[in-house]
Amino acid sequence: MTVTRPVFDRLGFWLWIGSFLIVLGLVLWSPTTRSVVHIYRHGSEAFLSGQPLYQVDVAMGYLYAPAFAVLYVPLLKLGPYLGNILWHMLGFGVLTFAAMRQVRKLGGEEQTWLLSFGLFLALPVSLAALRNGQATILLTGACWFLTLATLEGRRAESFFWASLAIIAKPTAIIMLLLAGALRPRLIPMLVLAVLVVLAIPYGFASTDYINAQYHDFFRLLTSMTVDPTGPFVPADFTAPFTRLGMPIPESVATIVRVVAGLATLWLVLRYDRRLEPNLSGLAIFLAAAFYMCVFNPRVEQNTYAMVAVPAGLAIALLWREKGGGAMCWLLATLLFVTGLTSVDLRLHDLFHLWFRPISISIVASVLIGWFWTQDRRKAPAAGAVAHG
Template sequence: MKTQPLFSKEQWAGYALWAILFVVICLMIAHNPTQRTVSLAYIQAAERFIEKAPLYEKEGIHGFLYFPHFALFFCPFAFLAPLPREILWRLFSLGLFIGAIQKVSSSFFPLLKPKAFLYFSLLVMVSAMASLRNGQTNLALAAVLLLAFVSCGEKKWIQAAFFFFISLILKPIALYPFLYAAFFFPAFRKTALATILLFILFPFLFSLNDLHYVYEQYLLFFKRMLTVSQPTEANFADIQGLLFAFNVKLSSSLSLLIRLLGAIGTILLGMAFDKKNPSLFSVLLYSFSTAYLLLFNPRTELNSYVFLGLSMAFFSLYFLSTEKKQKAAFLFILLTPLLGIEALGGTFVRLGLWLKPAICLFVQSLLVFLLIKKRLCCPLPSNPDREPPFL
């Protein structure tokens, strides 16, 4: 009896594409390990935590802008030589990202097996390149948030809690998707509460001889967040970046009001859908909650749109293989390369500051228009032998 290979040719092709990209980036890093990297702020924070020194700067809008936990989290990388540190950190992020793609492509697209992973990789790769090149946490954060929501859809609450715990370490903005998931999955709430309590206590476990130090870092963190939450620079790709293109500048109070209304509106939007297909519903919640982060976090960077890249890749394949909405699928596919527009440099960087939030608004609006009438009651196909057209 002939045994089935562990991976199909298409899966090997997908892994090969990621391997080639990673090797190219490693060669660029080897040329100058300290160029185009954000890890220097992470290293400094890790060293400061070990020395029990303050983690946060008092001035400016940049620097270490994470929970104290991240300083601990980065310690295994911080004390390595520059080249292996930069490579291993990116390998960790890319491993999570590829794992998320593999999980989603194998769980949601039986009609496309074994091609789904390759197609998904091709669609999302452009939006992932910049974060991978710079060593930013966006890549890993997008992966663990998607895995967390998918785990909620599968009613694997402990697994979901683990991924949300990691997401909070990677960036504080993960708090909104975490609370968003707890709101829409009542059975997850007790586990979510326990996760929050454990998260608060976690850094104290690594500073038992100086508990007051951790308490001080929490206070400094909240003070720092208040300082940097209203950047005056017009170089962020949120809703204000879109408005800046039309010479509209929001006051601090109006900006805060819009963010609050956006948070409420995102919750109401999720409530418009039924949960008859909890797995698909969970991915839609990922899309809505991360779109909120992109549009209403006043510090959204161009590289952050890897969140949207995952959503667009997923729904491109979903509309093509499941809903048979080829026009919508191809529209998403055509828009996907624009998520890497900043790689062209110069004018295209400024263009991305308003174009990317505009694409995000358009994509989420189209998702609502196409899916709200169905109310997610259409089950995913179960016949893996029938392939959709055009594939």
Template sequence: MVITKPVFDRLGLWLWVGAFVIVLAMAWWAPSAHSVVTIYRHGSEAFVAGRPLYQVHVAMGYLYAPAFAALYIPLMKLGPHVGDLLWHMLGFGVLTFAAMRQVRRLGGKEQTWLLSFGLFLALPVALAALRNGQATILLAGACWLLTLSTLEGRRAETFFWATLAIIAKPTAIIMLLLAGALRPRLIPVLVLAVLVALAIPYGFAPTDYVNAQYHDFFRLLTSMTVDPTGPFVPADFTAPFTKFGIPVPESVATIVRVIAGLLTLWLVLQFERRLEPGIGGLAIFLTAAFYMCVFNPRVEQNTYAMVAVPAGLSIALLWREKGAGAMRWFLAALLFITGLTSVDLRLHDFFHLWFRPISLSIIACVLIAWFWAQGRQKMPAAGAVAHG
């Protein structure tokens, strides 16, 4: 860290903010180019006009809850320039705030360096999702803040971030379930957040119309889970097997997802018990984000932006703690290079879909093992106090 600190004490922050300013300029110049925000606008336009939101039979197009369409209406009415700009700023702001809050919880010295270096490592993986304006960025920030608020027992904040997360993407239900397992007394708050998210569209459209949209929405979720065929090609853990000609049967994939989900729950509960509060929150969210990316049947390549920032901060934390020199260099280089595999069209075509599940699984598993080792180091001391 002696070598890197003078360079990255501010550089990573400047690059993170500077890259986003460039993203805003590109979004203003060409709002519909390389952007999924047009789908959000079309969803809100259909909601206002009372048209169907979903194409259930093809499981493509608008895949968000009716509440998302309702709450995006103000941005839609502001037009593709101002509305899209504000949308990009919302996701970026929430995710950056979550990273800053996590660093403050970690405490210790050199917090600015920790944040700066972590964001620098995460930038290449996260940049495409930031450019496209994907709801994954907002989901990542909201779920991260939900994790921290849950661990701190803050009911109002837990309710707010849970509501925002479930509106951003339905997959946030995974994080809500983990939050309920971590703090059972907050389960009523989490249930209320889901109910409020479900109720929001009724304030903007007739009841019969909203009921019909929910009917199609839940049919869509079921069809994607049971029969994930069609034009969509997933980038989850099955992608490398498909790439190399040994596709995983859906029944086997479902079993793997269930086992991974149970293991994730167990790890999260262990980290909450074994680790100090600051580092525990980072370990828990990294584990949850890893599961939501790698074992989500509807994951895209840019979905891995969700795990990029917690992985970057975890590597920076490993770097700050010193030791494990070769491992920290390897993890830092692998995370940074993973995001560069799309800078050239030929590289993108070669690495598309199959590489990120492998590289980010390696990074996440090594970091999870390191967090586990940190917890084991503290257990003897805790035991000595208990028996003293």
């Protein structure tokens, strides 16, 4: 592969778009194959019929806030074909436009190359989540927009993206806490976003029913963070140790998550002070996405799609600034190859669960370290050469 401007000005972006069009074709061909959308449909159907949304005892199935069930109803009514298509387009569109906004924020020359090469590197890790229609894609785009809106102090945008992120997945609360720490004056808007999301279901069902669902919902969230004995097998930082036959005790894992959370908070606050505004958004979101993937107790292999695109853009930015080099090639290759470990059943069985937390940790840690070396006196050069 020759990383030249004429090739990657267009190749990566059109591969990103083309792969998604293939996904849409597969959705039309068979809406239920390799898809988690049936879980969202089941949640909305249960809500409309007044049935319980959650299976607290097994902590599986529908794991989203009641507001998700309400807002997915229009897609449910559109049927498994059109509804699925629109759902896939929503997540893909939000994530893609978030990446485009980030590239414009980075500025400098060769922005088309930066976006295209970054999406190319992220595609293999992201493709399975795109294919499955997972809410992680929507969560990633919403949290990314929230990060940028927070740093710019945009109240209305912060409220909107915080609301959408919480609806997409409850784990978005991590990003809201970071946003509140970064810009304390936005805390009222972030709190309002959470309250609005909590209030939405009450407009569509009886108070007793919604109260019962929230009771189960919060029990479910608690059980997922402390119960390691259920059928779910996490792909977080504990997975490599489990694969080696040395499972980490849950108490120790909780301590590690808390320490990592405090370290992430300290890191993003330092980034906000050290980095130029054009860099800080990408650096902060990369650090937050890394934490939400590696240290979140409810991580699946496809959850790593959340860190793929910001990592891809960060590698492209590093490449633009350094003009290639061994480190750039190593990071680019590792991120790209990580997504290829499931193309064959034997490879999937070999690398399943344990490999991604290791490879993504290497990529993200190096990029986080590189961002740390940048400061306001070392802003990205506008005319750097993007090939090697």
